[in-house]
Each structure stands twice: as C-alpha cells, then as structure tokens.
Amino acid sequence: MSISLIVSAIIFILIAARQWLPPAFRIWHIMTLGAVVLLALRQITLVDAFFAVDWDLILYLFSVFSIASALYDTGISAQISKRILSRKGPNTILASYVLIMAVCAALLTNDAAAVIGVPIALLMAKEMKWGVVPLLILLCATVTIGSMVSPVGNPQNILIANEGQFDNMFLVFAEWIFIPAAITLILSIFWLKRFLKFNESNHNVAIKPRKDNDIAQKWPPLLSAILLIILIALASVLHNVEGIYHPTLGQIGLVACSPIYLASHERRRILREVDWPTLFFFISMFIVTGSLLKSGSLQFFLRQSGIDLAEPETVTFVSFFASQLFSNVPVVEIYLNLLEGHDTQTLMMLSAISTVAGNLFIISAASNVIVLQQAEKFGIQPFNFWQFFLLMLPVSIISVVTSYLYIIWYGSLQQ
Structure with missing residues (x-):
C-alpha cells in the first residue's frame, strides 16, 4: 500500500469525523495538511503538484x-x-x-x-x-440541486464539461439533467x-439590512x-x-470580475472577503488526488477487481458513496482520470449523482460547509451533523433515484 493511499485514507477519515473535532479545525485545514504531508514525504514534487492543480x-x-462577496458588500443581498x-x-x-x-x-456555481x-x-x-436551521438546510439542497443543470453550476460539472468537450455544453446538461433536477427540487421543497414552522429563537440573528446611505457602489x-x-x-x-x-472559464471569470477590482471603492475589502479557505481546499485537493494518481494504487486496484467504471450502476454506486467520504469534487477528479474513454451518458450520470451526493452529509459538498461557515460569521449556531443528515436523507434518496432512472431512460432513447 502506497504512502499516498494511506495519507488519503487518513484525510477521508478526518473529514468524515470532522464534527467531532475541535470547531477551529476546518475541512480545508485537513485537506491542506494532507497536501503538505505528501509534499514533505516527496510523494509528489512541487512541479507535479503545480501541474496537478486545475488552475483554470x-x-x-x-x-x-469575488462577485458574490461584492454583491453582499453593496447591500444587494x-x-x-x-x-x-x-x-x-x-x-x-419560499418558492421565490x-x-x-x-x-x-x-449560473454562478x-x-x-x-x-x-x-x-x-x-x-x-x-x-x-421561520426556523433558521431548516431554512439553511433548504438553501443547501437548493444550491446543490440547482447547480446540477449547468456545466458551470459546480466545480465537478466544470471538470466534466472540460473533459466532455461537448458541442453545446449548456444544451447537453439541460437535456440530460434538467427534468430530474426540477422533479427533485419540487419534492424537496x-x-x-x-x-420551517419550528422556530428556534431567531432573536440571535445578527444580520441587519444596510441603509441606503451605507451601501457602496x-x-x-x-x-x-x-x-x-x-x-x-x-x-x-x-x-x-x-x-x-x-477563452477558458477561468479567463472568462477574470474578465467578468474585472469591473469590481478596477472600479469598486471596496476592492480591498472584497478581496479580503473572498472565500479563500475554499480555494485552498480545492488547491490542496488537486495535490492530494494528483499524488494518489501518481502512486498508481487506484489503477492497480481497478485492474485487479475488473470493475468497469463506465457501467451506470458502478458510476452511481462509486460516485455517491465515495463522495460521502471525500466530497464530490475530488471523487470526480479521480474518476475522470481513471476512465478509459467515456460517453455522454457516463459523464452525465457521474455529474448528476456526484452532485446530489452532496445532499446527504455536511461534508459531502463544499457548498454545505460554506453555508455553515457563513452562518457562523453572522453569529448563528447553524445545523449540526445529525440535523442535516435526518432532514436531507429523504432528499438524497429522491434525488439519486430520480436522476438514475431518468438518465438511464434518456440514454436508451439516444441509442
């Protein structure tokens, strides 16, 4: 067993057990520490680590x-x-x-x-x-399900869209995923x-709408x-x-956010308020997965097991349960590197299931962690591990079953 695989397993365990760790110990700390350990043990070189990161x-x-931070900073939220x-x-x-x-x-991830x-x-x-906890959990479900339908809706979809090289990536995602996403979202609401009727004392909500004369550009x-x-x-x-x-998506993003950093009077504060921990999480995640792939451990296991990663059932099972241990983005990154060729149905199944997998546990999707961290920033004690799990379990079952059945059915029509 390689050192990279051992370190990756420890990262999986620590992320899965994060709710029992000290509150100051965040998910990005775990991932970054794992990347530093792998670099220190020379399981991946600095050059290989740099090229392992999807900088785009x-x-x-x-x-x-940056855009999200600026929208809040100007009082638009x-x-x-x-x-x-x-x-x-x-x-x-609620529907609005x-x-x-x-x-x-x-549109914005x-x-x-x-x-x-x-x-x-x-x-x-x-x-x-309304109760803060169920409303924040509904937000988690909404942004996860809403992100399914777009190639830029979440980081794993961006990876899949880049891999698929579709003629019209928005049309492809809409054809394969829009209907199951809409059904899932309606049932989840x-x-x-x-x-929501269970109101757990909203007097602690510290956020206040800004007055017009306090709002920046x-x-x-x-x-x-x-x-x-x-x-x-x-x-x-x-x-x-x-x-x-x-242009690449990264170049498009930089052009789009240029008005903020060129013209806004609040550019420094906006830059400080960018979600840097999540960016560090993704950079570290790419380094960890790059080291794991470089070790050849997963490739060896797959060759020995004879598993066909392109089978719909395999895609569904692996992408859903692996996402619970290590979040969906690194799972998709590894999966795409291990596939020996793919078709649109395989990529769409990987996209849909890995995304809705984020509905089961807090650690299953970075957006869940972001909601939790943002609520804490406003002085709110948000949902805990079990509150999230119990409310989201039915949502997870509905989303997986609906997505799997629809993609299988739609795929049969394309043959």
Whole structure:
C-alpha cells in the first residue's frame, strides 16, 4: 500500500469525523495538511503538484467568489430579500427564494450561491419567524440541486464539461439533467417546508439590512454578474466556431470580475472577503488526488477487481458513496482520470449523482460547509451533523433515484 493511499485514507477519515473535532479545525485545514504531508514525504514534487492543480477552475472560483462577496458588500443581498418578502403569502415567498437561489447556483456555481443565499435566508427567517436551521438546510439542497443543470453550476460539472468537450455544453446538461433536477427540487421543497414552522429563537440573528446611505457602489458587481452570464453563454454558443479565440472559464471569470477590482471603492475589502479557505481546499485537493494518481494504487486496484467504471450502476454506486467520504469534487477528479474513454451518458450520470451526493452529509459538498461557515460569521449556531443528515436523507434518496432512472431512460432513447 502506497504512502499516498494511506495519507488519503487518513484525510477521508478526518473529514468524515470532522464534527467531532475541535470547531477551529476546518475541512480545508485537513485537506491542506494532507497536501503538505505528501509534499514533505516527496510523494509528489512541487512541479507535479503545480501541474496537478486545475488552475483554470481555481481562477473561475476566485472570480465568482469575488462577485458574490461584492454583491453582499453593496447591500444587494438585503435588497433581494426585501423583494422576496414583498410577495404575498409564505408559500410564494419560499418558492421565490428557492427559484432565485437555484438559478443563481446554475449560473454562478453552488458555492457562490451559498455565499449570497445565507444573509438572505437569515433576514427571511427573522421576518417570517421561520426556523433558521431548516431554512439553511433548504438553501443547501437548493444550491446543490440547482447547480446540477449547468456545466458551470459546480466545480465537478466544470471538470466534466472540460473533459466532455461537448458541442453545446449548456444544451447537453439541460437535456440530460434538467427534468430530474426540477422533479427533485419540487419534492424537496414539499418535504423541507414542513419543518420551517419550528422556530428556534431567531432573536440571535445578527444580520441587519444596510441603509441606503451605507451601501457602496452597486454597478461594479452588477456589471460583473451580467458580464459573467453573457460571456459564458457566448462561449457555449461559439464553442465550435473555428477561426476565433475560445477563452477558458477561468479567463472568462477574470474578465467578468474585472469591473469590481478596477472600479469598486471596496476592492480591498472584497478581496479580503473572498472565500479563500475554499480555494485552498480545492488547491490542496488537486495535490492530494494528483499524488494518489501518481502512486498508481487506484489503477492497480481497478485492474485487479475488473470493475468497469463506465457501467451506470458502478458510476452511481462509486460516485455517491465515495463522495460521502471525500466530497464530490475530488471523487470526480479521480474518476475522470481513471476512465478509459467515456460517453455522454457516463459523464452525465457521474455529474448528476456526484452532485446530489452532496445532499446527504455536511461534508459531502463544499457548498454545505460554506453555508455553515457563513452562518457562523453572522453569529448563528447553524445545523449540526445529525440535523442535516435526518432532514436531507429523504432528499438524497429522491434525488439519486430520480436522476438514475431518468438518465438511464434518456440514454436508451439516444441509442
């Protein structure tokens, strides 16, 4: 057994047991420590570690985190909550919030939507006298499910879209995943909204809407968000057009967030408030998976077991349960490196199941951790491990079954 495999197993165990570790010991600490250990033990060189990192993905995440931070910093999050609360009836208010967060996740990634959605959820909980815990858990489910339908909805989808080289990546994801995602989201709302009546003392909510005269420039983050959406849409449409330059997602993100850092008076504060821990988590994750792949341990195991990674049942089983131990992004990164060829159905199954796997445990998706950390920043004691698991177990079952059955059925139509 290689040292890389042993260190990776220890990382799996520590992440799985994180809720029993000291609160100051975060998930990104575990992953970064693992990467440092592997570098110190020379299981991967600095050069190999550098090239193991998907820097394009890191640049894109930095860009969307910057936009999300700026949107909150300018008070736009508070204004969105006011618009939502102006709707008539609690069901309409809840549906509006879920729809906005789902669309935000699809366009700006689930992690960015989590950053934007937490202060809105806290303001809504205080105004509507809803329970903070179930509303934050609903936010986790919403951004996870909403991110399924877009190639830029989450980091694992970005990896899969880059691997698949689809003619029109947005159309492919919509054809294969939109319907099961919509069904899952609707059923999840019906299940989770019943728990909102349990109000666990919202007087501790520390967030307050900003007054208009305290709000900084609004146009740079708004322009950045609009630019990001337009540039991604253009890149998808012009993907196969020859004779023109095709920018990467990271380059698109940097161009989109440039108004914030060039024109905003709050650029320094926005830069400080970027979710750096999550970026460090992903950089370290790529180093750990790069070392594991370099060791050849997983390749040897697969050759000996005779497992066909392209089988739908194998994709479903491995991507779902492995994501519970090590989060879905590193699982997809490893899976893509081990596949010996793939078709669209295999990639879409990997995308859908690895994404909805984030609905089971807090550690299964980085967006869950972001929601938790953002709530703590506002002085809220958010959901614990068992609260999340018990409320999200039915959501996980529904999402996996629905996604698997639909992708199998749609795949049969394409043959």
